[in-house]
Amino acid sequence: MGAMLQLKDLPDALILGKFADRYGAVDVDAVLQFLSILRIGTDLSEALDGFLARRGLLQGRWWVLILLMREDDLTSTPSELAEKSGVSRATMTRLIDGLARDGLVKRLGDRSDRRKYSIRLTAAGQARLDEVMPEYYPRVKRMMKVLSAAQREQLLQNLLLLKERSKVFQ
Amino acid sequence: MGAMLQLKDLPDALILGKFADRYGAVDVDAVLQFLSILRIGTDLSEALDGFLARRGLLQGRWWVLILLMREDDLTSTPSELAEKSGVSRATMTRLIDGLARDGLVKRLGDRSDRRKYSIRLTAAGQARLDEVMPEYYPRVKRMMKVLSAAQREQLLQNLLLLKERSKVFQ
DNA sequence: TTGACATAGTTAGCTACCTAACTATAATGG
DNA sequence: CCATTATAGTTAGGTAGCTAACTATGTCAA
Structure with a gap:
């Protein structure tokens, strides 16, 4: 399986606005929510991983x-x-x-x-x-x-x- | 970031029951839901990954x-x-x-x-x-x-x- | 019955993640 | 002013994933 995003630094609305200047209208909420979902998935997976790693x-x-x-x-x-x-x-x-x-x-x-x-x-x-x-x-x-x-x-x-x-x- | 579970074959209730015989009462729903959440996280991450990979x-x-x-x-x-x-x-x-x-x-x-x-x-x-x-x-x-x-x-x-x-x- | 195709597993070489140990440089405090 | 400590980056060696190419074996059909 591929690795998962580990963004500790999600973009804020200001930054997404700047990107929008270049790339056109961006659904800021959608992007932030999508990245947050990916990140929480990573966090849950890492919690399990740490638990298992401590047990060999x-x-x-x-x-x-x-x-x-x-x-x-x-x-x-x-x-x-x-x-x-x-x-x-x-x-x-x-x-x-x-x-x-x-x-x-x-x-x-x-x-x-x-x-x-x-x-x-x-x-x-x-x-x-x-x-x-x-x-x-x-x-x-x-x-x-x-x-x-x-x-x-x-x-x-x-x-x-x-x-x-x-x-x-x- | 650590790798994430890629279980294509989640346990069914029968198998979890078998495990329960050895390990005591298991909240079957909780386990299945947890694994499903991890798996969907992986799936979403892989969808993005494939998209990016096709663009170098x-x-x-x-x-x-x-x-x-x-x-x-x-x-x-x-x-x-x-x-x-x-x-x-x-x-x-x-x-x-x-x-x-x-x-x-x-x-x-x-x-x-x-x-x-x-x-x-x-x-x-x-x-x-x-x-x-x-x-x-x-x-x-x-x-x-x-x-x-x-x-x-x-x-x-x-x-x-x-x-x-x-x-x-x- | 043998030539072509399919299947099981490994190997090689790539990305991407980690920790620990290392080098080089900077900062600090007696 | 210099010894210690901290910081920046790299290197080494590990795990875990991939695809592609390979070996060996099995299957099937002309």
């Missing part, structure tokens, strides 16, 4: 472990993992390299198709999740509780509308 | 050019740019390397303090912005118009509340 995981690795734990035999393939976590196969190769190096997953050959191999969650990998998840879930609950169920519903609804309309950038 | 810019570089254009003399320093765009000085060094290589900015010595130097937006850099910005602003406007002013106001309000509460991850 990073977002990409954490998600791979979770995907493996979902499987009944704790096993999957690089392609499947790449597709489910939404990264390229090349990126997944490197994530697995790091996880295998740390002993959190293990590569296992596949007899039926020699192009493939399997990735299995190890006991150490499960143990790492067992440290993280019982701290993760209550925090998410505590955070989301700041909004009522109806508010959360509406927030998602509106974000989804924006996402659909983000086609304008195509 | 990436988010980090685009923002540096904009920060320079805001200045009356089109000039700033690496430290200032790093602080305003929220990246480390090391990252800014590399962004400037790339921009200077492409001729979009220029490094200029500083007589008064020989540790410093200035970065100035070049004519080519201004031209690049002049290609991008007149296409950027109307698109943002068109996208945000899917929500009423009141809805946008409320969306921001609720996101800000979540951001404040993201302290739970500290």
